[in-house]
Amino acid sequence: MTATTLGAEQVGAGGGRNLEAGGPRKPRGNRATEPGRSLGWKLGVVAIVAYAMFPVLWILSLSLKSDATIADGKLIPREITGQNYRDIFTSGEFVRPLINSIGISLITTLIAVVIAAFAAYAIARLDFPGKGLLLSGALAIAMFPPVSIIGPLFDMWRVTGLYDTWPGLILPYLTFALPLAIWTLAAFFREIPFDLEQAAQVDGATPYQAFRKVILPLALPGVFTSAIIVFIFCWNDFLFSISLTSTQNARTVPAATAFFTASSNFVNPTGQIAAAAIVVTVPIIIMVLVFQRRIVAGLTAGAVKG
Amino acid sequence: MSSITMRGITKRYADGTEAVSNVDMDIADGEFVILVGPSGCGKSTLLRMIVGLEDISEGEMKIGDEVVNDRAPKDRDLAMVFQNYALYPHLSVRENMAFPLRLAKVPDAEVTSRVEEAAKVLELTENLDRKPANLSGGQRQRVAMGRAIVRDPKAFLFDEPLSNLDANLRVQMRTEIARIQKKYGTTTVYVTHDQTEAMTLADRVAVLRKGVVQQVDSPRNLYNSPANLFVAGFIGSPSMNLVPGRLSGSRLELPFGTMDLPDEVAQRLAGGSGGAQAGERQVIVGIRPEHFEDASLVGDTSHGMTFTNRVDSIEWLGSELYAYLPYTGAEAIAQQLGQLAGDLDMEQSSGDESQLVTRLDAASRVEEGKQAELWLDARRIHLFDPETGEALARPPVV
Incomplete structure (x- = not known):
């Protein structure tokens, strides 16, 4: 108990320091240096972090427990075992879905970002008839409840042979991810001064060269942002995966964990499911950590006098 | 280097308003011509029609002996300095200046020597590896000019290049522009609303009002012998x-x-x-x-x-x-x-x-x-x- 309290204080102190470090950039930041408010901030941060992290910690704890102690209700495992992780990587029920997840998510992200970059560029730069319709249509699709198209999609996929294949999941993922990516990227493209492109054209660039050598490098933060959004959307999807697959041919991890079998028929595979949940969280964490450095504001600073 | 010839150049928008009406102008090879007029007189539009960023509704635009009406900006071989400099923020000063040369597939060794020579002329040598964000306003202005001069284009086009600088720097850069134009002897078209710039820099000044050229003449003639009330009122201070x-x-x-x-x-x-x-x-x-x-x-x-x-x-x-x-x-x-x-x-x-x-x-x-x-x-x-x-x-x- 003492250990937990100490940990919480450390988290709080860290949070407070971050706020103060951010102070000079935000005019209001210095409020946090007042003792009363500072304490309030720390407590608030601790509460939010604890609330958000507790389920994750619990899952982590479960994944490290042995079958015998899995239901003991303790956060700190009595003994730590890697058995659940060994099990999921040897049983064959997890590795193939993991490959499916990585493959399908990466392919979808790549296609979505490339198409969205061109579409968003056109939307940001050109005035063409039906632009408003296109944008609102894209938004409507993004807001459409996926569950309402699952039934028809199931039938169509059975007929067309897309059922239980990678393209069978990539297509519906693209449908929902593209509008998001287009909207995000269009917002980034609009921020880039039009003069830069005209300067590139005068300097001898074709429109495509101007896009590739000037606009795209400047829109990289936006490209990474939308890539992350799309990737996480595909990675986390359960609905399409559970409905449009029947074997490990295309089933992704979220759906596959529901089909886990334990070593004996009389035990729930709770430990393995927890281990799988932890493993699938890792790529997301890595992705955000890697890309957050690229998502820096102010990349266009110095382009034009503003 | 080239002459620029305009015959009946008109810019008409979809709603029928004319931003530029029936401009005839001959700019000789190596000449420094300034387009001047109050805001909204069409001077920037005319400049953008020369460089190809605006379509020409009517008339004929010739650079040298070639009609360029339907040519894309990249095929006109003109260099332009934008009002806000339009530097590429992700590229170093060196790469900013090299950008047009790289597009033209100039060999690396020549790119280096041309960029370094331009940097010497513009006193940018120490800043070649910096990013535009780390430069002062005057330095950014020089980089924008550097990007224009490395190419040895047919003409330089300036769109209010000094309007974002403070007063001291403006005078300094004005002399700089005059020096560089003299050094390279390149045909130059320069847009400004500042009559001091027009009078001090130009070989000839074209005064525009509501898209119509009022008078094209040497600064001295404009001042001493204005063709109409508008030119008389515009030129001279007080x-x-x-x-x-x-x-x-x-x-x-x-x-x-x-x-x-x-x-x-x-x-x-x-x-x-x-x-x-x-x-x-x-x-x-x-x-x-x-x-x-x-x-x-x-x-x-x-x-x-x-x-x-x-x-x-x-x-x-x-x-x-x-x-x-x-x-x-x-x-x-x-x-x-x-x-x-x-x-x-x-x-x-x-x-x-x-x-x-x-x-x-x-x-x-x-x-x-x-x-x-x-x-x-x-x-x-x-x-x-x-x-x-x-x-x-x-x-x-x-």
């Missing part, structure tokens, strides 16, 4: 005094006195466009502030008019003295002057009283609030038709 006048024969009646036009003016009037008209007629008389003088300081007052007027206020600047004289009677041309003030983005003097701005010798002893005897050089007055605004008798260039 601007030319415009007062109503009544002309009968060679007698000119002004609100503050009457004079006989000198023979030379009368002759020009007879030979000019308003020539044969006999009898009385209304005119607008333009008098530059420096063509007034304290009568006591003028030896020979024969070729001018001496008059007495109250002095409202004076500004003594050491080398010269500005005296402001109130007079009445400007209502006769209030409508024309109001329109002119609107075109020039200036405020029109309100009320019945108008003010003459006179520049006198610093030795003058005129005093505020008292009557003063002033002399006006009749040989240097400008006469304009109140209806058309055209100059009636243009003084010779001095």
Whole structure:
């Protein structure tokens, strides 16, 4: 108990320091240096972090427990075992879905970002008839409840042979991810001064060269942002995966964990499911950590006098 | 290097408004031409039509001997410096300047030598590896110019390049631009709303108003012999005094006195466009502030008019003295002057009283609030038709 309290204080102190470090950039930041408010901030941060992290910690704890102690209700495992992780990587029920997840998510992200970059560029730069319709249509699709198209999609996929294949999941993922990516990227493209492109054209660039050598490098933060959004959307999807697959041919991890079998028929595979949940969280964490450095504001600073 | 020829260049928008109307202009090889006019006069649009960023609705644009109307900007071989510099923020100064060369697939060794030479000319050598964000305004301006000169283009185009700099730097960069243009001898078209830039830099200045070219001439000719009221009011600071006048024969009646036009003016009037008209007629008389003088300081007052007027206020600047004289009677041309003030983005003097701005010798002893005897050089007055605004008798260039 003492250990937990100490940990919480450390988290709080860290949070407070971050706020103060951010102070000079935000005019209001210095409020946090007042003792009363500072304490309030720390407590608030601790509460939010604890609330958000507790389920994750619990899952982590479960994944490290042995079958015998899995239901003991303790956060700190009595003994730590890697058995659940060994099990999921040897049983064959997890590795193939993991490959499916990585493959399908990466392919979808790549296609979505490339198409969205061109579409968003056109939307940001050109005035063409039906632009408003296109944008609102894209938004409507993004807001459409996926569950309402699952039934028809199931039938169509059975007929067309897309059922239980990678393209069978990539297509519906693209449908929902593209509008998001287009909207995000269009917002980034609009921020880039039009003069830069005209300067590139005068300097001898074709429109495509101007896009590739000037606009795209400047829109990289936006490209990474939308890539992350799309990737996480595909990675986390359960609905399409559970409905449009029947074997490990295309089933992704979220759906596959529901089909886990334990070593004996009389035990729930709770430990393995927890281990799988932890493993699938890792790529997301890595992705955000890697890309957050690229998502820096102010990349266009110095382009034009503003 | 190349000449630029425009024939009947017109820019018409979808709603029928014309931003640029029927411009004919010949810019010689190596010439420095400045397009000047108040905001919204179409000067930037015209420049963008030369470079190809705006479509040409009508007319023919030639660079050298080639018609370029339908050519993309990249195929016109022109270099442009944008008002906001438009540097590529993700590239170093070196790569910014090398950008057009890389696109043209110039070999690496030559790119390096050309960029370094341009950097030397522009004093950017120490900053070659920095990003634009870490440069001062003046340095960014130099990089933008560097990007233009490394290419050795057919012409340089400048779109208000100095308007984002503070006053000191502006003067400095103005000299810099003049130096570089002289050094390379490249045809240059330069847009500005600042008449000082226009007068100091240009070989010839084109004054635009509402998309129509009013006069294309050397700075000296524009100042001494404006073709119409607009050019007269636009060029010169403080601007030319415009007062109503009544002309009968060679007698000119002004609100503050009457004079006989000198023979030379009368002759020009007879030979000019308003020539044969006999009898009385209304005119607008333009008098530059420096063509007034304290009568006591003028030896020979024969070729001018001496008059007495109250002095409202004076500004003594050491080398010269500005005296402001109130007079009445400007209502006769209030409508024309109001329109002119609107075109020039200036405020029109309100009320019945108008003010003459006179520049006198610093030795003058005129005093505020008292009557003063002033002399006006009749040989240097400008006469304009109140209806058309055209100059009636243009003084010779001095």
